[in-house]
Amino acid sequence: MEQIRIGKTLVDYHLVYSSRQKTIELVIDLDSGFTVKAPAGISKEDVAVNLQRKASWIITNLDKMNEVIRNETRKEFVSGEKFLYKGKHYRLKVIQVNEQIVSSLAFTHSKFIAHVPANLPEFDYPRIIQPLFIDFYHEKAEKILNQRARKYLVYFEAKPSLIKVQSLKNKWGNCSKTNQLRFNWRVVMAKMSVIDYVVVHELCHTKHKDHSRAFWNEVQKILPDYEGRKEWLRINGDLLKI
Template sequence: MTQHFLSTEPPLAISLRRSARARRISLRVSRLDGRVTLTVPKGVSEREAMAFAREKQAWLLAQQSKIQAVVPIGFGQQLPIAGRVRAIVPSEGRKTVLGVDTIAVPGQPEQVNARLKAFLKELARNRLSEAVEFYGARLGRSHTRLTLRDTRSRWGSCSSAGALMFSWRLVMAPAGVLDYVAAHEVAHLAEMNHSDRFWNTVERIHGPYDGQRKWLREQGQELHRYSFEA
């Protein structure tokens, strides 16, 4: 993958990626950070590819303008947890405390992001473990392992060995959304596909799920706006 720039102000970076499977030139703008990827089939020159990108310059800038700014984590910021927005405030004690409208974090300001991230991951593990056990009992199947990651391309996965993986950021979504994703991956323990039988299984162990799926499609990427980096 090589990087090029369009003559905008500031210059717009474009990552050019060659693909043997691509049949035409295509542009993609990441909804997470606005990064632009230009996919090019074999036999197409970089000059031709960049000419295509320049023709789409107005569209590219319009798409990037829709990308919402990253929210750095720290005192005074707000963060959704279980779908409810909480203010991040200093804690008078030694533990992180989740309140109705606040989350109190101990330590110095420069420690807040790391401590809050650790708290959210532990909370996510507890809630996902409970949900997985619940839906697993309904299905009559057991998983072999549960791991958490900060994935951007998927909210969860299930391996053929019964290992489940989830994005810990699900703990920031409404509780019903976390439950749906848990049920979705548990259903894969019985159906390793997305056939009608699979979706019937999801509905059998979870109930109606259209609202939760819609929330993930329309608002899920918002959860990646929150940066816990130092």
């Protein structure tokens, strides 16, 4: 994954080289995000120069794509809808089984599969399937956030007195005066680099309870590129919901 700074925004893109490509082609879509197709042999520096020339087009079309995604956030929980997990979109497949089945949700690393009773009307899917997704995200967030916290604890002498995943209004994480860390389960929908930023952010609050220069210096020591991750979350945070 490559990055380019356009104004104050860091833009991620996939750079694909092809001997059949004669010119640089820009592709933006919901499935693969932003892809740059370039002729074989062209340098990354020349690609970056070309992207800066087309900065306005890139930002405009990324905004359009994000607007489409925002419009999709009111889910109907029907087959074909896409749901975020660790920064990627996965389709949902709903399978009606029999009237006695207990509804369930599984993730197969390529899609989500929900099993529901055969007599469940489609308009009632959100009532049954949405809580299954919330349980899935909550369970995965518990595992992933604890794993990532353990990875970064080597940078800290004081250890958190608690690490807990829960629903947090308008916050991705919180560090109490007694170093209890709480994380919003929705962050597990973001890509791993952003999850790591949220974890490191709250761990740094075990040293600095405010957002002083000393705090941000601490974050930067661990994540030198934290500003790009922070910016991604600011721009895309409202997409991380169901």
